[in-house]
Amino acid sequence: MFHRLVRTMDLYDGLRMPVRVGRDELLLIHEDGQTWLVQRRCPHADFPLDRCTVSGSQLRCPGHGMEFSLRTGQCLTASYRLEQYRIDYDGPWLGVEA
């Protein structure tokens, strides 16, 4: 079932939108024209990523500064992995299959 999250026309650079899909807390990120959907909390120490910074395809956690690849989810300095979710589209809506 398609779960609507946001209309594509409402995306803007700098967007950090916490969303709940079923039991999962996710974070929708839009930066430099790219959209990402990841787990809301950092896999290192559970810090919310709502105020993360994104540069290119790297996310920096505001907790302890660890960086993650948004392409692979892999932490660049440790073995932590940021869970990523596939984004789907339905007309003007962006969302996920859940």
Ligand code: FES
């Ligand atoms: S909680 Fe994210 S780097 Fe520590």
